[in-house]
Amino acid sequence: MTIAVCIKWVNYSGPVESDTPDERFAGFSFADQAALEWALRIAENSSDEVLVLTAGPVGAEAVLRDALSRGAHRAVRIDIDLTSDSSVIARNLVGAMSQPRMVWCGDYSNDRGSGSVPSFIAADLNIDQALGLVALELPENANASFAAVRRLDGGRREQLLISGSAVLSVEGSTVRLRRASLKNTMSASKQEIQVITATGGRMDTPALRPYRPRPRVTLAPIGLTALERVKHITDTSSSKGHGETVHAEPSAAATLILESLRKWGYLP
Amino acid sequence: MTIWPDISFQDRIDTSEFRIHERAHITVNDDSCRGCTTRECVVACPANLFVPTSDGGILFNYENCYECGTCYLVCNKEGAITWTYPEGGFGIVFHRT
C-alpha cells in the first residue's frame, strides 16, 4: 500500500525575504524532513511504497527529487498557485494519493503557514488524525499499532495509540532525515515526476464562532446598607464553605467535589 | 565628514544565510592555543569566530563560518586549527555577492 508524505516547498528562513520561493533558496522544513524519514522507516519494514507530494510550480520539483534521492519511490507535483486556500491544496493532494495507508506531514513549515493542510487531508480522506507528534515508537511489525506522544497546549502531552489509517504530523526534533547516497542522488535527477494540474474549489467547513465560556450565575448580594452588600461579595473573613478538608475514598471524593462545585455554582 | 550609524557585528553577520549542520567543521587544539601568544585567528577571522577565554584558551564557533580558510592559513601553530568544508549542502549560502 501507499504511505504518502506531503512536503511543503518553502524558502529557507534566509536573510532575503521574498514571497515566491526561489529554487536556489528553497527547500523543506525540518518537520517535513522528519515526516519523510518516518515514512521511509516504516516502508523499510513493509512492502509499502513511499509517495511524496508537493504543491507548486516546476521549481518545487527540486524538493521531490531530494526526497526521491533519499529513498522515496514515487513523486507527484500538484501544479497549483501557492496562494490557494489550504483546503484546496489538501483536496488536490488527496486526489493524487489513492487510498493511502498513512499520510505523514510536517507539523510546521518555515513560512509559518497555518498548519491546517494535515487536518483538511484527514477530513477529506475521512480517517483519523494525530497532529503535532513529538515522539514516536515504531513497532517491529510495520502494520501493528504504535505509540506516539502528542503536544497539547500549556506544555501538556497526550499519549496516543495509532492503528489503522491516519494522518500524522510530526515535529522536526523527532528524527533526523537520512542523507542520500551518491548513486541515488545521481539517479533521482533523471527520475520521472508526475505532474497533476490542480482542480476543484474549497472544502466545506462548518461555521465556527470563537469559544466563549458560559457565564456563571452569581446571586445579588444581600444586605441593608451598601457597606454590608460590598462586604458580602468581598469579605473573606466569613467562611463560605470553600476550603473544606475531607478524607474519603477516590470515588466518594469525586462525588463530593462535584457536589461542592454544584453548590458553589461552578456546575449546573 | 558624514557619519552614519554603522551596524553591529551581529547585524552584519545576520545578513548572511547559514545552513547550520550539527557537525562542527572547525576544531581547535586547546593545548596549542594555550601556548599561543599571537592569536592571529582572533583578529583575522572575518566572522569573528575565535574568542579568547579568560583562562587562556580559545573558544571557537563554526556556525557563522564563511568558509574562507583565513584561520588555518594565518595560524602559525601546526595542527592547532583543523578545518574542513562542512557537510555538502550546509554552511554559508551567498545571495547577492
Next chain:
Amino acid sequence: MTDADIIVVGAGPAGSCAAIAAARSGKRVVLIERGPFPGSKNMYGGVIYPRILDELIPHWFETAPIQRWVVRRSTMVLSDTGALNIDYRSNAWGQAPYNGATAYRPDFDNWLAQQAVAAGADLICSTTVTGLLRDDQGRVCGVSTDRPDGDLTASVVIACDGVNSFLAKQAGLYPTADADNYTLGVKETLSLSKHIIDERFGVRDNQGVDIEILGGTSGVNGGGFIYTNLDTIAVGVVLKLSKLSAQKKRPEDIIAELKRHPAIAPLVEGGQVVEYSAHLIPEAGLEMMPKMVADGLLIAGDAAALCLAAGIWLEGVNFAMASGMYAGQSASAAINANNVSANSLKSYTDRLNKTFVLQDHKKLRKIPHLVLSDRIQHKYPAFVTGVVERMFRVDNPTPKPGVRRIVSQERKKAGIKLSELVRDALTGLKGFG
C-alpha cells in the same frame, strides 16, 4: 568501466566551463558542487570579463544574468584626506561584444552550470568531495564524497575546488600553503535605489562602474573596490593575510574606515548592508602556482592560483573559465588517446602557456608582490597625492614651483629614497611592459 569519463569538482566558473567543454566532446561528465546550488559559496571583487565564453557559449550575453556592463573603470589612490582618481569611460563597453560586467555570483555561476547541464553534464549539488581515489599505481582514478556510498570513479578528475583546493594539496601539487600568498577579500553589498546609483556614478540603464582603490585600508597592505550592481553597490577591501593579523585590525573595521573616507563616503552614503561576505584570493600569481597536472588529475581556476591581482588589473573569473575550458578539452583529448598520464594531460599546461592564462601571469609576474609591498602600500599613496595636491594648489602670490621640485620634495616627505623610486619604476615598467 568507470562511473564517468570525467569528474569535475566544483561548479564555479572553472568547473562549469570544464564540464561544458568535456560534455561537448561527448564525454560522460559528472560535475560535483558542495553548495546547495552552484555559486552559493562564491563571492568576488566585482568584474567578470566573459569574452572567453565566445568559444563555448556564443551569444552568452543574451542569457547571462548580468547586473551592469562596466563602462567606467577608475583607479583611485587614497591618502588620509586626498584622492587621485584616474577614470576612463567607454560607452562602447556597454554594447556587444562588451568588455566587463558585474553580476551576482550565485546568479552567474548557477547560469553557467546550467549551460553545462544543457551540454549533457550531470550536476550533483550538496556533495562535498573529501578526497581523491587512486589505483594501485597511484594514479588518480576518482573521488570520494561525504555521501553514503560516495565513491565515484572516472578516467580524469578536474579539480576546480577553489582557493583552498584540498584536492591539489592532497595530491601534493602545492609545495606549501604560505599565508603570504593569500589575501582576504571582505565585501558589503549595500542597497541603494537604481536611480541614486545612476546619478551618483554618472551612468544610465545597465551601464556600470568599477573603482579599484590603492590605499584606504587602514595601514594593512591591500586595496579596496567599489562597483555597481543594478540596485545595490558593493564596497570591499582586499587584505594581505600576514599583515592583517600583525596589525591587529578587524576586516569589518577596515571597510567601515574606507566607507568614511571623504572621497568614498558620498558614494556609499545611505546604503544599507544587505549582505556581508568573505573569501580568500590566491594573490601571488605565478609565484604560488602549483603543478597543474598529475596522472589522471588536472587543476584549474582558483585551485591552480589562476587569479591575476596585478594592481590595475584584477581578474579571476576569466582565468577560471579559460583554464577550465582548456582542462576539459585536454582531458577529453587524453581520454580519446587512451592515455590519461600526466605526460598526456600536459597538453593542458601547453594550452595555458600559449594563451593569456599564463602569458599574462608571466608578463606580470613581479607585479602582485610589488603592489602589496610595504613601500607601495604605505608611502606611495601619500607621495602621489602629495605631488598632485601641490601641482594644482594655487599658492598666490607664491609662484608655481617646478614639477621636478615638487616630486623631489614630496618624495623626501614620504620617506622614499631616490634609488627606491627608480627601482620601483623600473620593476613597474618591466612588469607592466
